[in-house]
Amino acid sequence: MHSVSVMQWGVWAVLLWPKLLTVSIPLDCREEPGSLSRCPSISQEKLLDRVIQHAELIYRVSEESCSLYEEMFIPLPLQFQRNQAGYTCITKTLPIPSSRNEIQQISDKWLLHSVLILVQSWIEPLVYLQTSLDRYDAAPDMLLNKTKWVSEKLISLEQGVVVLIKKMLDEGLLTINHSEQGLFQYDVQPEVLESVMRDYTLLSCFKKDAHKMEAFLKLLKCRQTDKYNCS
């Protein structure tokens, strides 16, 4: 089962690699009338599609990582605790709507900004997760690679969302600022169990938030194509 999912992930990675590459190309081109823009211009629809695919892939990989981690490190009785980690997630304080009704009622702008906030808030914790997993004794390479891959792609997703915001909302370039400590404050947990549980919580929360990002972006796309039916 997992081998199949791993294979699927691999296929996904291969298929979407060029697309990811495109997304990762710096798209902050200034549209000055006299200058020859050296960066490739991309239409808004295509960019949105690529961002959505990016988000879908990130979610898929994160889900696989979480399952893998759960299988290896979390005993069965404790697995249900992931469902309770809702209010321990780092992003719970973010003012992000969580019901479909609410989501359908918020504006495009807010959708995009929510996505951006989510993405930006997860970049650092993923780095921490990576370092934490590296300290494990028996962490499989696959898990490590996946988490590493996810953290990398998240950065490119952030870039894409930034450009999308600029294109769709005609806003200025948002400063990508990672300096603020923000939501995540981690302290080194010497105890094994707690670090394991915390990593597990991190993975679960990230998986959830990745799903959230994907849903937001898809709703946004639906609104772009067919405004009246996507209420």
Next chain:
Amino acid sequence: MAVLSSSSNLLLLLLMSSLDWLSTPGSAFFMGRHHMTSPAPLEPHITECISRDQATFRCWWSPGNFHNLSSPGALRLFYIRKDSPTSEWKECPEYVHSNRECFFDDLHTSIWVTYCMQLRSQNNITYYNEEDCFYVENIVRPDPPVSLNWTLLNISRSGLNYDVMVNWEPPPSADVRLGWMRIEYEIQYRARNTTKWEALEMQPQTQQTIFGLHTGKEYEVHIRCRMQAFTKFGKFSDSIFIQVTDVPSKESTFPLTLVLVFGIVGILILVMLIVVSQRPRLMMILLPPVPAPKIKGIDPEMLKKGKLDELNFILSGGGMGGLPTYATDFYQDEPWVEFIEVDVEDPDTGEKEDNQGSDTQRLLDLSQPVSHHMNIGFSNAVSFPDDDSGRASCYDPDLPDQDALTLMASLLPGQPEDGEASLDIVKRAPAPERGERPLVNTQTGGPQTWVNTDFYAQVSNVMPTGGVVLSPGQQLRIQEGTSGAEDETQKKGKEHKGSEDSEEDKEKELQFQLLVVDPEGGSYAAESNGRQVGAPPSSPIPGEGYQTIHPQPAETKPAAAAEDNQSPYILPDSPQSQFFGRVADYTVVQEVDNQHSLLLNPPPRQSPPPCLPQHPLKALPAMPVGYITPDLLGNLSP
């Protein structure tokens, strides 16, 4: 690292040992029904919570063994949404008591937020399980797809297998269009009376191909779906049944192929038979025979290697007297055979088709209907050239019909003169008197006889008068007919004229022969002959006959005046040549008399015996045969 691993192992062991303590019946909801093995009394618990569209969900509970709480309303469901630390327990927004179900609508459903459920009885006894908490997206089980149907893609050539394309619609409750849910489908099928389902790979498209179904079997197909990257499947759809019966055309094509095969085999056999039976003709057409030398009357076997001597013998007239007059048809079965006509009288030029007669004839100022030689093409069309080589001319020669002669003459368009000459000859044939009949004969036979003469004539003697004696082997021209002498002369003149051009070519050939050159003469021997012909020309001289040809003064030089310088034509002097035998091919000049004539041989001066058969190749006895060389010439005293 090692400390971490060992401590984690210990932790795990600890946890596993506490597993039994932790697991309660209440966690059956989360763990799944298979873990319910505990015999402890079942307290009221939440059975299941399911969401179909990720926007609403339902929860069901059971009173367990507490039957007193089974009445509706005895248990109440409370939930808490743990999206903030200050959240509270709330009661179910919508009860469906008949089902012991609680329905949460859009407004009360939040995604990505933890929900926890608990049951409370009337007297505030709370039955709560920590494990009954979930995220809504994790409990989504989509409805089964709808509108499942199939189409036949193709049938294998053997008719045993076929492929089917199955397609369906996504469940209407799942908001796929919005992208709210990303669904993937799984098709399962099985044959009619089997129990194991075959599952195809999950994929998000709304159609899929099933390969390798067997005709005649009935298949059952159903489908289910789940959210991508999630674990919980929805229910299976209703089954559809696929069956493809045997295609009847399959059977009809089988005998058709048989018929085709047999037909082709039969045709092949027929063609082979035709080829075998008509093999010779086919061989003729495909491989036409290479023309090989085929000489009429000669056995083709003789043409093979090693039998050249026999061939020469035959060709030279030996054996049976040369080639038989009848055509030994060795090539009877080859009607297309073209024969090479052999001029037997000229062994040197046996196979040449000499249009213009032999040089000897030209030498002796004769022209002949060379049509004798020309038997081109059709072997049986033209009469065989008469071989007169062994017979005297006094015999009745095989006169060709005048018609045949004219025919033959007319066959040669390039030589009208010869034709005329021949005609003249022919005409003149009946003209002369009886006394000149021999002449006529000889004349008419002359052309014939001259056919038989050699290609080259050898002068055997030169008469003081200037005549040249030719060696035996040729028939001498019998012009000793006084009556027709001048006519002959004229005729000869004409002949000369006619054949002059062609004979000029022969001059070179004749030059090495002994010529009588008498500038005075300039005339032809014909004239001398004409003059000298007094005695009736008798038959050709048998045995050795020497003729002398005297160059005559210009007595009778009619049209030949133009040819003063040339008197290459040496004609036998008939009167002196009463002996019309054959002369040797070559002779030696013995002396030159005071009249500048070369004496080749002492003239035997004998009357020619009439009608003696000739021996064609009788050589002169005691006659040194050879050419006169210039130094020898010096010995000859003028």
